[in-house]
Every structure is written in C-alpha cells, then in structure tokens.
Amino acid sequence: MRIHFKTSYDHDIRLFQDGWQAFLYTALLALMVALPFLIDDFFLGEATNVLIWATCGLGLMLLTGQTGQASLGHSAFMALGCYTCVLLMEAGVPFILAFPLGGVITGVIGALIAIPALKLHGVYLAIATLALAILTDDLIVMLEPWTGGVGGKNAPPIIVFGLEINRWSSPVAWYYMALVVVLIVTLFYRNLLRAPMGRAFAAVRDSEISAQAMGVNISRTKTLAFGLSAGITGLGGALMGLFSEIFNNETFTFIISIQLLMMIVVGGLGFIHGAFLGAIVIAFLPQFLSIVSDSMGSNVAIPGLETAVFGVIMILFILFEPMGLYGRWLKIRTFLELFPFARKDMFRRQKSYLKTERLR
Amino acid sequence: MEVLQLLISGMANGCVYGLVALGFVLIYKATEAVNFAQGDFMMLGAFVTLGFVNPEFMGIPFWLALPLVFLVMGTFGYLLDVIVLRAVFGQNQVAVIILTISLGFVLRFVAGLIWGHEPLSLHSPLALGDLRMGELVLGMADVAIIITTFVLTLLLWQFFQRTKIGLAMQAASQNQMAAYYMGIPVKRIHGLVWALAGIVAAVAGILYASKGAIDPNAGFIGIKAFAAAVIGGFGSLPGALMGGLIVGIIEPFAARYLPPGYSQIAPYALLIGVLLFRPHGLFAQVRVKKV
Amino acid sequence: MSLLTLENVTLKFGGLTAVNKLSMDVKEGEVFALVGPNGAGKSTVFNLISRFYTPFEGKITFDGQDLLKLPPDEVPSLGIARTFQNIELFDQATVLDNLLVGRHRLRKTNLVEQMLHLPSVRREEREHRAAVEEVIDFLDLQPYRNKRIAGLPYGVRKVVEVGRALASKPRLLLLDEPASGLSVEETQNMRWWIDDIRRHMGITVLMVEHDMGLVSKVCDRVLALADGAKLAEGTPEEVQNHPAVISAYLGTGDAA
Structure with missing residues (x-):
C-alpha cells in the first residue's frame, strides 16, 4: 500500500493522488490516442461505440450513481439531444456549435422536466421516467414533419473547421471526436466531484434530511443534477445518432434506457470508471456472443439471446458483486497491495436492515 | 350501444392490468421490492397453463391442470424470493429494479425457447365466443374475465381479513420490525407473498390468454400495469385494481375518439398527469418520514 | 443577550399535542439543555428550530430574525447547525x-x-x-x-456528526443526545469537547440529553419538558431537585 504524505491542501484537491497515479492515467490516455494505429477500422468503430456509450453512461451515472435517483427514461434525453443537434445542423448551424447547443437545450428541458418529476421518490421516479421514455418514442412518430417519424432521418455530414468527419471515409477522425467529447465530459465530472456541488449530490443521495439541515436545497440540487445528467446524455445521444447515420424512434426506445442503467450498474455504480467499464461490456457483448455462437457452429440467431445473457450477467453481478466491475477491481488491487496481509472479510458487505423510503 | 361494448372490452383488459398491478403491489407492500418482471410472470403463467392444457403439449383437462399451474407458479415465486431476492433485501432500490428487469429478460428468453415465438392460443374454457344481442356484440370471454377478477378479489380480501397467514402478511407489510418482534416469521412471509404474486400472475395470464393469443413478449403489458398501479396509488390493493380498470377503459375510448397515434400514449399521459398532481396516486394517503 | 427565542410555540400532530405553549430563550454563549422523559417533545423542539415542522402557533426567532419565514435549507445560513438523534450521516x-x-x-x-x-x-x-x-x-x-x-x-459516527455541524462555523449548535450510546470514556470526551466548543469557539450550544451527569457538568441552564410543556427551568441542580421534575421521572404517588 502506498502511503501519502500530505503537505498541502492541494493534495486532496488535485486530480491524481500521487505521481504513480498520474503516470498510469497518462499512459492510458496515450494508449487511447495511439489506438487508431494499433487496431483495424472495424474495431476502431467498436471503440468509438464504447466512447459514445460511455458518454451517455456518464450522464446517467451523475444522476443515479452520484445523486441516487434512478431513471429509466434517459433514452428520451438521448433522443432529444440527437434531434436537437441534427435539426440545428439542418438549419445551418455549424456542427461545432450545434453539438454543445444540443446538449445545453437538452439539459434545460431535462431540468424543467425534473422540477415536477423529482418530487417523486425511488420507484415512482423510475416509473415516471419509464413513461417519459415510452412517450418520447411515440412523440417522435407523431412529430413526423420534424423527426421523420418511423422512416427516420439521415444524419447530415459533420464538418469541423472545414474537415468532414465521416464514419466510413475518416473513422480515425470520428474516433478522436468521440474521445475529445468523452474526455471533456469526464473532466467536468471529476471537477464536480471535488467541489461543493458534487458533495451536495452525494449528500442528497445518502440522506435528504441531513443534507437539508446542512443547507443543501434538495429540489434545486436534484434539478441541477437531473439537468446536467440529461445534458450529458443528450450529447451522447447526438453522437450515437450521428454515428449510426440514420436514426428513428427505434434508435432511442425505452429498452436503451434500461440497457444504459444496467450498463452503469455492471461497471460500478458511483464510479467514473464504472461508466467506461460498463460501456465496454455493452459494446462488445454482441460481438462476443456472435463469436461464441459461430464457434458452436450455429448460424441461426436465437431471438432474445443477447438480452437474456445480459440479464443473467446483471443478476449475477447484483447478487455477487453489487459494486460492479470497478468494485471487483478495487478488491483485487487492495488484495495485491496488501499481499499477503489482505483478509477475506475486509470487503464483507455490511448487514443492513431495511431502510425504508416508503412514506406510508 | 357502442359505448357499452367499448366499456365491457375495456373493463376486461383493465381486469388483466389490474391483476398484474395487484401482483406487484402485493410484493411492494410486503417487501418494498418492486417486481418489474410481474408482466413476465403473467406471461409465464399463461404459458405454463398452455403447456399443461393444450393438446399439442400435455393435454390435461383444464380444471385438473389449474391446481398444478398454481402449484408451479407459487413454487416459482417462493423459490425466486428465497434464492434471488433475499440476497438483495435491504439494498438500494436500483439494485432491485435492475434485478427484476433482468429476470424479465431471462423469463422471456426461456419462454421463447420452450414454447417458441409464434403466438399460441390457449384452450381455455373461458374462450366462449361472442354473444350477439341486436347491435351489441359481447365477447363472452370479456364477461367471464370480469366475473373471475371480482371473485378473485373477494377471495383475496377474505384471505387477508380472515386467515392467520393473511393477517400476518398485513402486519409484516405495515411494520416489519414490530411484526418480527411479535414472532411473525417475516422472511417466510416474504416468500409466501412472492408465491401468492405468482399465483395471481397465473390467473392474470390465463385470463389474458383466454382473450387472444399469447407470445413471449406479452409481458410488456406489465408496463401498462405499472401505470395502473401508480395511478391507483402504489400501496393500495383496491387502488391497483381501480387503476387497472381506469387504464383499461381509457384505451378503447381513446382509440375510438382520438386521432390515431394519440390513443396509445393516453395511459402514459394519464400516468404522468397523476404523478404531477397526485404523486402518491388517486387512492392514497401520505405520511412524512420521521426524523 | 438571547440568541434563540421560542414564544408560546405549540405543535399538534392530529389530536396529539407534541409541544404545548413552550417558551424558552437561549442566551448567547451558554450551554442550554432540554431534558425530560421519552416522548416529552425534546427532539420535536429541535425539528421545529430546523424548520422540519411548522408550529401550529407561536414565534421562533434567532438573533432577532423570524425563523418561521425560512425554509429548512436556509436555516443553516443563519448559523444554526445540528446533529440527529439517530445519526443521519452520508x-x-x-x-x-x-x-x-x-x-x-x-x-x-x-x-x-x-x-x-x-x-x-x-x-x-x-x-x-x-x-x-x-x-x-x-x-x-x-x-x-x-x-x-x-x-x-x-x-x-456520533463524533463525525458533531464535526460536520462544527465545520459549518455555526453560532448555535443543536446537539440531539450527543452522549446516547457512547461508552463512559467517549462520554467523557464529549464533555470536554462541548466545554471547548463553548469556551474556545464561542459557540452557543442547545442540547437534548438524558445523561444527567453530563448535563450537570456542562450546562449552565436546563429546561425540563414533559408532554410538550415546560415543567421547570433553572440551573441543573434547581431542575433536578424540582418536585415536578422528580414526580415526572419517578411517577406520581397514585401511579406508583
């Protein structure tokens, strides 16, 4: 175990605890930058997909992992971000403006939706957001003049500083674009965690009563978290729509919301790393399954296999590793650092009694 | 006449929604877990019945098969609680929500593997055809569904009022700690509630399948049942049934009188409206958490 | 100079009167304790000051400002911090x-x-x-x-709760049973801390406490509550020897 000698308050504020950690993350960044030169275009596309899912996941993580509000409706914000961005682009706004603007508009609408929605707790919020996702699906169909309805919409070409970014002709540029977006979002996220607002989010998650007694305005904090979460997810949704080149209501069904929530749980709820690990799982699971079924010699796709396998993975994680992949990694790391002094029950789950959230 | 016809078929649908909603309100009241797979329970109940009854499978007479179905679904619910849900007892609600949604995925897949993805129809004694009275066409299945639901509701009510287990379930759902101290085996009660929810789901499934065909995706009506439960107030059994009826009745009328496209969003629009103006449902009273 | 004043505060839950025409004032720089049997309404008084409950009638003022005009999350901005009886940490x-x-x-x-x-x-x-x-x-x-x-x-955890309240640099610190569930040694520490909080930090303390030993050592004034109403007020000794307090704790003659 590394010992940290702290000599200034900045030690607790800075992004990395020590030089070793800074080195590790720099190395990881270098690897991500070098990735296009290491793998072929197909896998680069998959890597781009991972980054897009991670962006959406970071958005939901902020709400569910940090602020403790479960949403089953984030596909609505993905759709909103995507359609807003594309409609702005079609109106002649350059991509470099339309993209962040799409996120901001989604965030504002998300915050407006949050004002009534966040009076609801736990399950009620989950169901209300689920209804929101289903409504959005139907609304996209009904608003055909703008959205193209079931027929869908073709993504306009993305032009950044005169350079066209196309999935097929310039996959490397696409990858870098997604990388920049996810890095900026991660940095913002991390900054928030080391500032009063991020702590207020955690306070609301863990005890609303005492957050209030410490001067945290519950509804304003939740609304901010929801808006911010919606905005980030909107950015991810815009990337997803643009990356798939043609999109319709099916691209953003409520199933996507559910997958997104599952993804961050598999990755590790409450950790930035969790959004990335979860995104890797969700992006590569279909590939992995098709490789397995090919090797077993069956060419027939079994309907529902993918979701079922994902469901089993989820059940196993919740039963045996509720802290997700990142939680598992923390345990392995602690074990290695303390070797041979780690004890088996160091991470034993505390026996908890039912802490009721029910009001009646 | 047309209104009456819409009303009857809406009520019949509403009864199915109501019974599914009843299932998860039962579980929610007793254990605070929300079973997002209750719709898939219903689907499973229908398929198990179909497996016993239909001639291409086992071909057992319906009334003989019925107790078997209840036994299978009850055991299934009980084991699910013992093996899976007890492990997440007291954990945060996100875990339970995801766990039950995942369970739904798996059930859908398993049902597809066993019974296939083509819609199948159940050989049910309730599928009675139509009754024509002048202009009025009454689906006899609809009438039978409504009657069955009311009988089941009465039985459940008597069960909670009269039997020892029913009373224990009530006690455990109102104050777990107190119930535990009074010597009520709270854990076993939880298992039994899940078993009961499985049986109610089986009834809902049989009723659903009597109206038409059943396929593995039938469980998605669980979402409408959710809307029903919330509209009725998540903690109230009669509320759940009422909510189911409201959603069921709104649907055919919206389809008849609203422009196409608007009708399918009617239940969800209603749900969101109720959540905005009466966040705890139409039939609920609220208490504030004590510090 | 009085920092916190309650005037004729009454709170009812349905038919039950939780706090009954209670008046009290806490002076700047003192340690003031609320004592009384379980269910006397001590924590309820705290929740009234935190604005979790709104009184049926009466006035609560802090440093001349009307507390009842503020929502709960603005109470801390005046310099009021609190702990909870059943520990509410993050x-x-x-x-x-x-x-x-x-x-x-x-x-x-x-x-x-x-x-x-x-x-x-x-x-x-x-x-x-x-x-x-x-x-x-x-x-x-x-x-x-x-x-x-x-x-x-x-x-x-109990200590962390006190720390969290102190971190907000309060003028008035509300401690809800700071010593309940603590060992003898921990209670001893809590006693020194409360002394220091008052002496060195200049923070006024209002506490609810059952441990009369602790109360008599650290408090300047004590108010005894029963059934939401004031029984007695004064120095710890005066209150401990007050006949009404003795009968409330030990039961009246006919109940015994």
Missing part, C-alpha cells in the same frame, strides 16, 4: 467529504465555475479544507479521515 461518503458538506452554506462559487475548476474554486476549496482539517484535529478524527462512514463504529 453513509457512502468519506469522513472528510461529510465534514466538507458541512461547509455547504459557505460556498461562493456556482456550478459552472466548479465544473471548469476555475482558480476561484481552488481558492475556495483550500479554505474549506483548512477549516475542516481544524475540526478533524479538534475532534481527533485523523485516523478515520478517508474512511467511509458505512464501516465506522457508532461512537465515531
């Missing part, structure tokens, strides 16, 4: 972060500045952390600094 966060939440009312930067981590945010963070480290030193929390609350023993 379980999934570290001790350090819990204490930092105590600084919430003193934040100066907004969400956007914080996301960009502007120099102003860093300056502010340094101030918060300096203040919190002082509290950590004062309460001997150094060993638990980076531990999550969920794994800490009960006694430590």
Whole structure:
C-alpha cells in the first residue's frame, strides 16, 4: 500500500493522488490516442461505440450513481439531444456549435422536466421516467414533419473547421471526436466531484434530511443534477445518432434506457470508471456472443439471446458483486497491495436492515 | 350501444392490468421490492397453463391442470424470493429494479425457447365466443374475465381479513420490525407473498390468454400495469385494481375518439398527469418520514 | 443577550399535542439543555428550530430574525447547525467529504465555475479544507479521515456528526443526545469537547440529553419538558431537585 504524505491542501484537491497515479492515467490516455494505429477500422468503430456509450453512461451515472435517483427514461434525453443537434445542423448551424447547443437545450428541458418529476421518490421516479421514455418514442412518430417519424432521418455530414468527419471515409477522425467529447465530459465530472456541488449530490443521495439541515436545497440540487445528467446524455445521444447515420424512434426506445442503467450498474455504480467499464461490456457483448455462437457452429440467431445473457450477467453481478466491475477491481488491487496481509472479510458487505423510503 | 361494448372490452383488459398491478403491489407492500418482471410472470403463467392444457403439449383437462399451474407458479415465486431476492433485501432500490428487469429478460428468453415465438392460443374454457344481442356484440370471454377478477378479489380480501397467514402478511407489510418482534416469521412471509404474486400472475395470464393469443413478449403489458398501479396509488390493493380498470377503459375510448397515434400514449399521459398532481396516486394517503 | 427565542410555540400532530405553549430563550454563549422523559417533545423542539415542522402557533426567532419565514435549507445560513438523534450521516461518503458538506452554506462559487475548476474554486476549496482539517484535529478524527462512514463504529459516527455541524462555523449548535450510546470514556470526551466548543469557539450550544451527569457538568441552564410543556427551568441542580421534575421521572404517588 502506498502511503501519502500530505503537505498541502492541494493534495486532496488535485486530480491524481500521487505521481504513480498520474503516470498510469497518462499512459492510458496515450494508449487511447495511439489506438487508431494499433487496431483495424472495424474495431476502431467498436471503440468509438464504447466512447459514445460511455458518454451517455456518464450522464446517467451523475444522476443515479452520484445523486441516487434512478431513471429509466434517459433514452428520451438521448433522443432529444440527437434531434436537437441534427435539426440545428439542418438549419445551418455549424456542427461545432450545434453539438454543445444540443446538449445545453437538452439539459434545460431535462431540468424543467425534473422540477415536477423529482418530487417523486425511488420507484415512482423510475416509473415516471419509464413513461417519459415510452412517450418520447411515440412523440417522435407523431412529430413526423420534424423527426421523420418511423422512416427516420439521415444524419447530415459533420464538418469541423472545414474537415468532414465521416464514419466510413475518416473513422480515425470520428474516433478522436468521440474521445475529445468523452474526455471533456469526464473532466467536468471529476471537477464536480471535488467541489461543493458534487458533495451536495452525494449528500442528497445518502440522506435528504441531513443534507437539508446542512443547507443543501434538495429540489434545486436534484434539478441541477437531473439537468446536467440529461445534458450529458443528450450529447451522447447526438453522437450515437450521428454515428449510426440514420436514426428513428427505434434508435432511442425505452429498452436503451434500461440497457444504459444496467450498463452503469455492471461497471460500478458511483464510479467514473464504472461508466467506461460498463460501456465496454455493452459494446462488445454482441460481438462476443456472435463469436461464441459461430464457434458452436450455429448460424441461426436465437431471438432474445443477447438480452437474456445480459440479464443473467446483471443478476449475477447484483447478487455477487453489487459494486460492479470497478468494485471487483478495487478488491483485487487492495488484495495485491496488501499481499499477503489482505483478509477475506475486509470487503464483507455490511448487514443492513431495511431502510425504508416508503412514506406510508 | 357502442359505448357499452367499448366499456365491457375495456373493463376486461383493465381486469388483466389490474391483476398484474395487484401482483406487484402485493410484493411492494410486503417487501418494498418492486417486481418489474410481474408482466413476465403473467406471461409465464399463461404459458405454463398452455403447456399443461393444450393438446399439442400435455393435454390435461383444464380444471385438473389449474391446481398444478398454481402449484408451479407459487413454487416459482417462493423459490425466486428465497434464492434471488433475499440476497438483495435491504439494498438500494436500483439494485432491485435492475434485478427484476433482468429476470424479465431471462423469463422471456426461456419462454421463447420452450414454447417458441409464434403466438399460441390457449384452450381455455373461458374462450366462449361472442354473444350477439341486436347491435351489441359481447365477447363472452370479456364477461367471464370480469366475473373471475371480482371473485378473485373477494377471495383475496377474505384471505387477508380472515386467515392467520393473511393477517400476518398485513402486519409484516405495515411494520416489519414490530411484526418480527411479535414472532411473525417475516422472511417466510416474504416468500409466501412472492408465491401468492405468482399465483395471481397465473390467473392474470390465463385470463389474458383466454382473450387472444399469447407470445413471449406479452409481458410488456406489465408496463401498462405499472401505470395502473401508480395511478391507483402504489400501496393500495383496491387502488391497483381501480387503476387497472381506469387504464383499461381509457384505451378503447381513446382509440375510438382520438386521432390515431394519440390513443396509445393516453395511459402514459394519464400516468404522468397523476404523478404531477397526485404523486402518491388517486387512492392514497401520505405520511412524512420521521426524523 | 438571547440568541434563540421560542414564544408560546405549540405543535399538534392530529389530536396529539407534541409541544404545548413552550417558551424558552437561549442566551448567547451558554450551554442550554432540554431534558425530560421519552416522548416529552425534546427532539420535536429541535425539528421545529430546523424548520422540519411548522408550529401550529407561536414565534421562533434567532438573533432577532423570524425563523418561521425560512425554509429548512436556509436555516443553516443563519448559523444554526445540528446533529440527529439517530445519526443521519452520508453513509457512502468519506469522513472528510461529510465534514466538507458541512461547509455547504459557505460556498461562493456556482456550478459552472466548479465544473471548469476555475482558480476561484481552488481558492475556495483550500479554505474549506483548512477549516475542516481544524475540526478533524479538534475532534481527533485523523485516523478515520478517508474512511467511509458505512464501516465506522457508532461512537465515531456520533463524533463525525458533531464535526460536520462544527465545520459549518455555526453560532448555535443543536446537539440531539450527543452522549446516547457512547461508552463512559467517549462520554467523557464529549464533555470536554462541548466545554471547548463553548469556551474556545464561542459557540452557543442547545442540547437534548438524558445523561444527567453530563448535563450537570456542562450546562449552565436546563429546561425540563414533559408532554410538550415546560415543567421547570433553572440551573441543573434547581431542575433536578424540582418536585415536578422528580414526580415526572419517578411517577406520581397514585401511579406508583
């Protein structure tokens, strides 16, 4: 175990605890930058997909992992971000403006939706957001003049500083674009965690009563978290729509919301790393399954296999590793650092009694 | 006449929604877990019945098969609680929500593997055809569904009022700690509630399948049942049934009188409206958490 | 000079009168205790001051300001901090972060500045952390600094709660049963801390406590409550020997 000698308050504020950690993350960044030169275009596309899912996941993580509000409706914000961005682009706004603007508009609408929605707790919020996702699906169909309805919409070409970014002709540029977006979002996220607002989010998650007694305005904090979460997810949704080149209501069904929530749980709820690990799982699971079924010699796709396998993975994680992949990694790391002094029950789950959230 | 016809078929649908909603309100009241797979329970109940009854499978007479179905679904619910849900007892609600949604995925897949993805129809004694009275066409299945639901509701009510287990379930759902101290085996009660929810789901499934065909995706009506439960107030059994009826009745009328496209969003629009103006449902009273 | 004043405060839950025409005033710089049997309404008084409950009638003023005009989350901004009887900490966060939440009312930067981590945010963070480290030193929390609350023993959690309240630099500190469930040794520590909080930090303390030993050692004045109404008020000795208090605790003749 590394010992940290702290000599200034900045030690607790800075992004990395020590030089070793800074080195590790720099190395990881270098690897991500070098990735296009290491793998072929197909896998680069998959890597781009991972980054897009991670962006959406970071958005939901902020709400569910940090602020403790479960949403089953984030596909609505993905759709909103995507359609807003594309409609702005079609109106002649350059991509470099339309993209962040799409996120901001989604965030504002998300915050407006949050004002009534966040009076609801736990399950009620989950169901209300689920209804929101289903409504959005139907609304996209009904608003055909703008959205193209079931027929869908073709993504306009993305032009950044005169350079066209196309999935097929310039996959490397696409990858870098997604990388920049996810890095900026991660940095913002991390900054928030080391500032009063991020702590207020955690306070609301863990005890609303005492957050209030410490001067945290519950509804304003939740609304901010929801808006911010919606905005980030909107950015991810815009990337997803643009990356798939043609999109319709099916691209953003409520199933996507559910997958997104599952993804961050598999990755590790409450950790930035969790959004990335979860995104890797969700992006590569279909590939992995098709490789397995090919090797077993069956060419027939079994309907529902993918979701079922994902469901089993989820059940196993919740039963045996509720802290997700990142939680598992923390345990392995602690074990290695303390070797041979780690004890088996160091991470034993505390026996908890039912802490009721029910009001009646 | 047309209104009456819409009303009857809406009520019949509403009864199915109501019974599914009843299932998860039962579980929610007793254990605070929300079973997002209750719709898939219903689907499973229908398929198990179909497996016993239909001639291409086992071909057992319906009334003989019925107790078997209840036994299978009850055991299934009980084991699910013992093996899976007890492990997440007291954990945060996100875990339970995801766990039950995942369970739904798996059930859908398993049902597809066993019974296939083509819609199948159940050989049910309730599928009675139509009754024509002048202009009025009454689906006899609809009438039978409504009657069955009311009988089941009465039985459940008597069960909670009269039997020892029913009373224990009530006690455990109102104050777990107190119930535990009074010597009520709270854990076993939880298992039994899940078993009961499985049986109610089986009834809902049989009723659903009597109206038409059943396929593995039938469980998605669980979402409408959710809307029903919330509209009725998540903690109230009669509320759940009422909510189911409201959603069921709104649907055919919206389809008849609203422009196409608007009708399918009617239940969800209603749900969101109720959540905005009466966040705890139409039939609920609220208490504030004590510090 | 009185800092906190309650005048004729009454609170009813349905038919039950939880607090009945209670008047009291806490003077700047003193340690004031509320005592009384279970269900006497002591914690309810705290919840009234925190504005979790709104009184049926009466007035509550803090330093001349009408508290009843404020929502609960603005009460801390006047300089009122509190602990809870059943410990309400942020379980999934570290001790350090819990204490930092105590600084919430003193934040100066907004969400956007914080996301960009502007120099102003860093300056502010340094101030918060300096203040919190002082509290950590004062309460001997150094060993638990980076531990999550969920794994800490009960006694430590109690202290962290006091620390979180202190981190907000309050003028009035409300302690709800600070010594309940603590060992003899921990109670002894709590006693020194309360003394120091008053003497060295100049913070006025209002506490609810059952341990009369602790009360008589640290408190200047005591108010005894029964069934939501005032029984007696005065120095710890006066209250302990007051006939009404003795009968409330030991039961009246006919009940015995």
